[in-house]
Amino acid sequence: MTSPTPTPVNRLFRFIASDTGLWQVTKAQCLVGESLPAATAISVVAGNIQAVQEVPAGAMWQLQGITSNERYVQRAEKTELVAKQEGLGRADSSCAAIIPVRKNAAWWAMTQDERREVLEAQSHHIAIGMRYLPAIARRLHHCRDLDPNAPFDFITWFEFAPQDTTLFDDLVSALRATPEWTFVDREIDIRLSRA
């Protein structure tokens, strides 16, 4: 079966930490592993550019990730997610969080069925996220296969309204208490507010 080359959809995103930017850092916490230098603001730059860009002049650091196909979600879960979730960029979502995470070698050595077992059967990762929809919007970016030297495996970007901050705290606390999180060996939680 041949099919025309699909219209390119942007999948690559850069998160640039510097002194200025749309999203002001309100709090940053390193939960496990090495921290990142403190920054005042984060800019999110989308672009289907060549991978692994140089850090822009004046930036303290940048992270990049790529959105990709589903790795664990099954059809019934996907249907429920799509029905409940809302996109990024909502007018009242003036709060955000960027949480880069790395998982250890034991995680990556597992086979697909073993990882799904830990992620959902034991940890209910998908089900927990579902409970916070549509209040907490998210976009998952993969880093591990974008750059073999990437300092994180995933970057998740979340957006929510200020009054849902406690809800968001509950979500990340619930995930951090799961068996899946015993495989996380680096995690930084940076909270942001739209300027």
Add this chain to the structure above:
Amino acid sequence: MTSPTPTPVNRLFRFIASDTGLWQVTKAQCLVGESLPAATAISVVAGNIQAVQEVPAGAMWQLQGITSNERYVQRAEKTELVAKQEGLGRADSSCAAIIPVRKNAAWWAMTQDERREVLEAQSHHIAIGMRYLPAIARRLHHCRDLDPNAPFDFITWFEFAPQDTTLFDDLVSALRATPEWTFVDREIDIRLSRA
């Protein structure tokens, strides 16, 4: 659980087509989609370098891919694969093939359970490959999340002895007859012989 940063294992490979190189092209066939310019030889370059390199001077084209975690294989299958398979670089494996493949948007829109259903329950991809071990050694490289502009999603590199060429032809024929292959919209099969 924290763990030390693992020793970097090279995961990034470049396949450079030019006039000279260890592997001489003996045959090249475009099965579906756009072809690649004809080349005389292919060089395989390993290196945990920054992703997305420029095409070297004098090269006709290059492809690059990254080895990654298992996407479909389950533990029982993995155990059997590991017990049967042999590595690349065997002295008598003087034949090789490089087969870059792209899958269409319908493939990537499926959820994990749907893709596994097509790949193994319907197409027996893992079971078919198992039947040709240890004669046919292989290494799978992913491209899709390495570079959003990558012309292929996967590059598989195979090595085998000259007397197993018919066996290798059987293997690729069997895979191309599966439901999984109805999602393939670009495939080129380049056969090689070690100089």
